Amino acid sequence: MLKTALTARLAIDHPIIQAGMAADCGVELAAAVSNAGALGTVGTIGRTPDGLEQELARMKAATGRPWSVNIVTFDWAPFAGSLLDLTIAAQPPSITLSFGDPLPALERCLAAGIPAIVQVQDFAAASAVLTAGPAAIVVQGNEAGGHTGRRGTLSFAAQVLDQAGDVPVVVAGGVATGRGLAAALAMGASGVLMGTRFKATHEFGGPSTGLLEEQRSSIVQSNGDNTVWDEITDIALGMQWPRAIAGRVLANRFTEKWLGQQEALRKEVAAQEQMFAWTAANNSSPETVLNWAGESSGLVHQVLPAADVVARTAAEAEQLLRDASRVLEPVPASS
Numbered sequence: 001m002l003k004t005a006l007t008a009r010l011a012i013d014h015p016i017i018q019a020g021m022a023a024d025c026g027v028e029l030a031a032a033v034s035n036a037g038a039l040g041t042v043g044t045i046g047r048t049p050d051g052l053e054q055e056l057a058r059m060k061a062a063t064g065r066p067w068s069v070n071i072v073t074f075d076w077a078p079f080a081g082s083l084l085d086l087t088i089a090a091q092p093p094s095i096t097l098s099f100g101d102p103l104p105a106l107e108r109c110l111a112a113g114i115p116a117i118v119q120v121q122d123f124a125a126a127s128a129v130l131t132a133g134p135a136a137i138v139v140q141g142n143e144a145g146g147h148t149g150r151r152g153t154l155s156f157a158a159q160v161l162d163q164a165g166d167v168p169v170v171v172a173g174g175v176a177t178g179r180g181l182a183a184a185l186a187m188g189a190s191g192v193l194m195g196t197r198f199k200a201t202h203e204f205g206g207p208s209t210g211l212l213e214e215q216r217s218s219i220v221q222s223n224g225d226n227t228v229w230d231e232i233t234d235i236a237l238g239m240q241w242p243r244a245i246a247g248r249v250l251a252n253r254f255t256e257k258w259l260g261q262q263e264a265l266r267k268e269v270a271a272q273e274q275m276f277a278w279t280a281a282n283n284s285s286p287e288t289v290l291n292w293a294g295e296s297s298g299l300v301h302q303v304l305p306a307a308d309v310v311a312r313t314a315a316e317a318e319q320l321l322r323d324a325s326r327v328l329e330p331v332p333a334s335s
């Protein structure tokens with residue numbers, strides 16, 4: 001078993017957090033991950049307050065193990081304020097915050113006695129969060145699937161580790177197997193957070209649809225080279241994410257058509273009367289869907305049950321760390 005500052009802080013068995021992934025990740029995935037001994041997370045983007053309230057009640061019934069709720073902390077996020085209010089009122093074992101300015105939400109979590117795990121995208125945000133009392137800090141690198149900032153995972157994580165003191169550091173972006181977990185722990189981090197790997201599980205997305213199957217199979221088929229990180233994802237959705245944050249998706253006909261054509265896409269989306277109308281009309285085929293996924297797609301070779309992802313990742317990392325001393329040449333006895 002890999003026991004770290006993170007497993008101790010969150011009372012979990014394995015130093016693995018499943019990313020909150022919007023409304024596509026609900027109780028089925030989060031409870032499977034928590035019941036497997038890692039930290040499962042209910043996503044909230046795209047949920048209404050009523051819908052989230054029901055999901056949290058289902059989550060409480062589905063596991064007795066620790067779990068989390070992901071809240072995105074930027075002004076534009078639909079229902080952002082009320083989703084945080086009702087999440088705090090539900091008193092989950094932890095809350096995961098990400099994007100924009102997480103500090104006011106972090107303060108509210110602390111005041112309510114709920115441990116807050118804060119994901120950051122740049123060093124300035126990391127420095128501010130570290131002094132504000134998070135239960136853990138998640139360093140999210142540019143390789144990540146979904147929305148992410150500019151920083152590459154490795155140097156960013158090393159910088160935050162130098163600064164973090166007693167706060168457990170979690171590495172996100174590009175981790176999908178035990179190699180990534182072992183590397184994170186070897187550099188001094190206390191765990192990893194994975195999104196893309198957990199998207200390619202049976203439990204992601206609730207009831208299976210053809211389009212969801214296609215998305216999972218595109219991740220499995222990807223060698224990791226075919227992702228695109230660009231604001232066209234948000235222009236298509238008509239959403240404004242914080243500066244320097246953009247979405248990473250798998251390349252398809254949508255990205256081929258619109259990369260470099262941001263203004264034209266903006267005009268086309270603005271011509272729609274209803275919000276999300278353009279994406280609704282263009283998001284129903286594998287060729288045009290926004291298939292949020294990161295470079296770690298190249299490490300995903302099979303759709304698996306979420307519990308297997310947890311067990312395999314933890315076991316592989318432990319083996320690699322036990323073998324790690326072999327990396328070094330033995331020191332000659334005379335020296």
Ligand SMILES: Cc1cc2nc3c(=O)[nH]c(=O)nc-3n(C[C@H](O)[C@H](O)[C@H](O)COP(=O)(O)O)c2cc1C
Pocket residue numbers: 019020021022043044045070071072097098119140143144145146147172173174175176193194195196197199292293294295296
């Ligand atoms: C399908 C998908 C949806 C995501 N949605 C969210 C979200 O709702 N909130 C959030 O904080 N992060 C979200 N992320 C980003 C994750 O929190 C995480 O940083 C990322 O998945 C880590 O990189 P990886 O994909 O290489 O594991 C999403 C990622 C993916 C792949």
